[in-house]
Amino acid sequence: MSAAGPHGPSAAVHQFIPTLNPRDATGTHALLLRDILRAAGWRSEIFAEAIHDDLAAEAHKHWRYPEYAARGDVHIYQFSTSSAVAGYLADRAEPLIVNFHNFTGPEHFAGWEPHTEQRALRARAELARLAPRTSLGLADSHYNERALRQAGYRRTTVAPVLVDYARVRAAPDRRVAAELARAKGRGGSDILFVGRIVPSKRQHDLVKALWAYRRLYDPDARLHLVGGTSSFAYLKALRGFVGELGLTDSVRITGDVSDAALSAYFAAADVYLSLSAHEGFGVPLVESMVAGVPVVTRAAGAVVETVGDAALRLAGTDPLYVAATLRRVCTDATLRRWLVEAGRRRVPALSLDAVGPQFVRAVATVAGSAR
Amino acid sequence: MGKADQAQSAVADPAAEADARAYVARVMAEIEEEVRLHRSSGDLPPKLERELDELFLAHSPVAGRGGDLTEALRMVDAATFVDPVVPIASERAAGMVVKKGMRTLLLWYVGWITHQVSQFASAVSRTLHIVDGRLQQLERQVDAQRVASAGVVEFPGVHQADAWWVGPAVEAVRSVPGRIVHAASGDGWLVRKIIAAGGDAYGVDPRSEPVDQGVLTVSDLRGEELADHLRAVVPAGLGAIVLSGVVDGMSSGERAQLLRLIGTTLAPDGVLVVHSLSRSAWESADAPSEADLAPGRPLRAETWRHLLAQGGYKATVAHGPGDTDYLVSAVRATVSPAEPTLPQ
Numbered sequence: 001m002s003a004a005g006p007h008g009p010s011a012a013v014h015q016f017i018p019t020l021n022p023r024d025a026t027g028t029h030a031l032l033l034r035d036i037l038r039a040a041g042w043r044s045e046i047f048a049e050a051i052h053d054d055l056a057a058e059a060h061k062h063w064r065y066p067e068y069a070a071r072g073d074v075h076i077y078q079f080s081t082s083s084a085v086a087g088y089l090a091d092r093a094e095p096l097i098v099n100f101h102n103f104t105g106p107e108h109f110a111g112w113e114p115h116t117e118q119r120a121l122r123a124r125a126e127l128a129r130l131a132p133r134t135s136l137g138l139a140d141s142h143y144n145e146r147a148l149r150q151a152g153y154r155r156t157t158v159a160p161v162l163v164d165y166a167r168v169r170a171a172p173d174r175r176v177a178a179e180l181a182r183a184k185g186r187g188g189s190d191i192l193f194v195g196r197i198v199p200s201k202r203q204h205d206l207v208k209a210l211w212a213y214r215r216l217y218d219p220d221a222r223l224h225l226v227g228g229t230s231s232f233a234y235l236k237a238l239r240g241f242v243g244e245l246g247l248t249d250s251v252r253i254t255g256d257v258s259d260a261a262l263s264a265y266f267a268a269a270d271v272y273l274s275l276s277a278h279e280g281f282g283v284p285l286v287e288s289m290v291a292g293v294p295v296v297t298r299a300a301g302a303v304v305e306t307v308g309d310a311a312l313r314l315a316g317t318d319p320l321y322v323a324a325t326l327r328r329v330c331t332d333a334t335l336r337r338w339l340v341e342a343g344r345r346r347v348p349a350l351s352l353d354a355v356g357p358q359f360v361r362a363v364a365t366v367a368g369s370a371r
Numbered sequence: 372m373g374k375a376d377q378a379q380s381a382v383a384d385p386a387a388e389a390d391a392r393a394y395v396a397r398v399m400a401e402i403e404e405e406v407r408l409h410r411s412s413g414d415l416p417p418k419l420e421r422e423l424d425e426l427f428l429a430h431s432p433v434a435g436r437g438g439d440l441t442e443a444l445r446m447v448d449a450a451t452f453v454d455p456v457v458p459i460a461s462e463r464a465a466g467m468v469v470k471k472g473m474r475t476l477l478l479w480y481v482g483w484i485t486h487q488v489s490q491f492a493s494a495v496s497r498t499l500h501i502v503d504g505r506l507q508q509l510e511r512q513v514d515a516q517r518v519a520s521a522g523v524v525e526f527p528g529v530h531q532a533d534a535w536w537v538g539p540a541v542e543a544v545r546s547v548p549g550r551i552v553h554a555a556s557g558d559g560w561l562v563r564k565i566i567a568a569g570g571d572a573y574g575v576d577p578r579s580e581p582v583d584q585g586v587l588t589v590s591d592l593r594g595e596e597l598a599d600h601l602r603a604v605v606p607a608g609l610g611a612i613v614l615s616g617v618v619d620g621m622s623s624g625e626r627a628q629l630l631r632l633i634g635t636t637l638a639p640d641g642v643l644v645v646h647s648l649s650r651s652a653w654e655s656a657d658a659p660s661e662a663d664l665a666p667g668r669p670l671r672a673e674t675w676r677h678l679l680a681q682g683g684y685k686a687t688v689a690h691g692p693g694d695t696d697y698l699v700s701a702v703r704a705t706v707s708p709a710e711p712t713l714p715q
Contacts, residue, residue, distance in 0.1 A: 240429075245426070309391060
C-alpha cells in the first residue's frame with residue numbers, strides 16, 4: 001500500500017464508536033488503535049454515543065465532534081452494532097474508514113430478543129448506507145471483508161483486531177483460583193468457554209457436549225461459562241436446561257469477571273471449547289493460545305482464519321463427536337503439547353507488534369503520511 | 372521422536388506444516404472412528420441429540436421455537452394457570468423459613484390476583500384457538516390459488532459473455548451517469564464486461580452459489596432478490612438497469628410490480644435494458660425445466676415496447692439470430708407521461 005493517500009497529508013485521524021466499554025473487544029481495540037495512531041504522528045481522539053464511566057476521560061460524546069473538527073480530518077468508524085453514530089457520519093463529508101468487526105445477524109436472535117433482532121437489522125442497513133461514502137473498508141478477517149463486499153464496499157483490506165493479550169497472563173484472582181483448585185482436587189476436567197451468553201454463541205450446545213462427555217468419559221467434568229449476557233431469555237433457558245439435565249453443580253455461569261478472575265479460569269482450564277455459530281474474529285480463542293490452553297472449536301464464521309492450524313476444528317456440534325474430541329485432548333499428552341505449541345506459534349502474527357503497523361499502513365492510504 | 376514432536380519442532384517450513392496437517396488429520400480420523408464405534412454400540416444414538424434439543428427448546432420463549440403456531444398455542448395453554456404457591460427453596464436454612472412465612476401470609480392476596488390472571492389467560496387461549504382454526508381454513512384456500520414467484524431462468528448459450536446481445540447491452544449502458552445494476556448477475560460475467568467498458572456496474576442475484584463464487588473476482592455482487600434490492604435503493608439512484616433471465620417467466624402482477632420499482636429507482640434519462648427469450652425458444656423441447664415451472668411466459672418484443680412507452684420510455688428492439696431472443700433498450704424520459712401532474 002502506498003503511504004500517500006488521495007486526500008493528501010492529514011494531521012488528525014479520529015475514531016467514532018457506538019459504545020466505549022472497558023473489557024469489550026471493540027472498546028479495547030479503539031483505545032489501542034488511538035495509541036498506535038498517536039505514536040504514528042496523527043492527532044487522534046475517540047468519539048462515542050455512549051461512554052462507560054471508567055473511560056469518561058478517554059473519549060468524548062460523538063455530537064461534540066465539531067468542537068474538535070479541523071480541515072483534513074479523517075474518520076474511522078468502529079462498526080460493531082447499530083448506532084446513531086452511523087447516521088451522524090453518513091451526513092458528514094470527512095473521508096471515512098469503516099473498521100468492520102461484524103455484528104451477529106438478526107437470525108440468531110429471532111424468537112429470543114426481538115429488540116436485538118431489530119437492532120441487527122438496523123446495523124445491516126447502516127452498513128449499506130455508509131458504503132458509498134467510505135474510502136476504505138477495514139475488516140478484521142477475510143470473513144468480515146466478504147461481508148463488506150456484499151454490502152457494497154468497493155475498496156477493502158484486512159487487519160486483525162487489536163488486543164492486548166497480556167490480560168490473560170495477569171496474576172490470577174486468589175479466591176477464584178482456590179475454588180477452582182478445590183474442585184479440580186475432586187477430579188474431572190475443566191472445560192472453558194469465554195463469551196457473552198447469547199443464542200449465537202450456542203452455550204446450550206456446550207452443555208449438551210458436557211452432558212455427553214460426562215456420561216461417556218468423565219463423570220466429574222465441569223464447564224465454566226465466563227461472560228455477561230445481553231439475552232436474558234437465552235440465559236433463563238440455559239439455566240433451565242442445565243437444571244433439567246442435573247448439571248447445576250457442574251456448569252458454572254459466572255457473569256462478567258475481572259481480568260484476574262479470567263486469568264484464574266484460563267489457568268485452571270484443561271481445554272477451551274467453542275461451538276459458537278457466528279464469530280467475526282474470536283478474541284478468546286487467541287487468549288486461550290496465549291494462556292497455553294488447547295483449543296477445540298467449531299469452524300464457524302472467521303474462526304478458521306483466527307486459529308489457523310492451531311486448534312482442533314469441528315464441522316458441527318454433535319455432542320458425541322464433541323465429547324470424543326474433548327476426551328482425546330484431555331487425555332492425549334502428545335496432542336495437548338502439540339496444540340499448545342501450535343497456539344503459541346500462532347499468537348505472534350496476531351500480536352500488537354504485528355498488527356499495529358498494518359493499521360498505520362492502511363490508514364495512511366486514506367489520510368496520507370502522518371509525518 | 373514422535374510424529375507430533377517432529378511437527379512441532381519446525382512448523383515454519385512447508386514440509387513441517389504439511390506434516391502437522393497430516394498429524395491433525397490422523398487425530399481427527401481416529402476421533403471419527405471412536406465416534407463410529409460408540410454409535411454402533413448404541414451409546415448416544417442420534418435421536419438423543421434431538422431429544423436434548425427439544426429439552427432445551429422447552430425452556431425457550433414461545434417464538435424461539437421456529438414460529439410453529441400449534442407449538443406456541445400449546446405453550447400458551449401450559450402457561451394459562453398462574454401458580455400462587457411460590458417456591459421457597461433457599462441456600463440458607465433461615466431463608467426457607469422466612470420465605471415460607473411470607474408465602475403463607477400473602478397467599479390469600481396473591482391467590483386472588485392469580486385466579487383472575489388465570490381466567491384472563493384462559494379466555495385469551497380460547498380466542499387464539501378459534502383464530503388458529505380460521506387461519507388454517509384460510510391457508511388451505513389460499514394455498515390452492517397461490518402463484519409461485521418466478522426464479523432466475525437461464526438458457527445455455529444465451530446467458531453468457533459471448534452471446535450476441537451482450538455487446539449492444541454494454542454499449543447501451545456504459546456511459547450513463549450513475550451506477551448500473553445487472554440482474555440476474557450470476558458470477559458477475561456481465562458486470563465484468565460493463566466495468567471493462569468503463570461503466571460503474573454491480574450485480575444482484577438471489578442465487579447464493581454463483582454470487583459466492585463471483586464475489587472473489589467482482590468487487591460488488593449482492594446476494595438478494597432484485598425487487599428487495601430496488602426497494603432499498605434511493606429514488607432515482609440508478610443510471611441503468613440490465614435485466615436478463617429475470618422477467619421472462621414472471622407473472623403479470625410480479626412484472627408490473629418490478630416495473631413500478633424500476634420507475635422509482637431509475638434516474639431521469641436512465642437506461643433500462645431487457646433481454647428476453649422469444650416464446651418459441653421458451654416453449655422448445657430443450658428449454659430448462661424452470662421455464663416450464665415458471666408462472667408466466669415471455670412477452671413479445673412489441674408488447675415490451677408498448678409497456679415501456681406507457682411508462683415514458685423510448686424503446687428500441689433488436690432481435691437475435693433465429694428469433695430465439697431479443698433485446699429491448701429503453702431510455703427513460705425526464706418526465707414520465709404516465710405520472711400524474713399536480714393541479715395548479
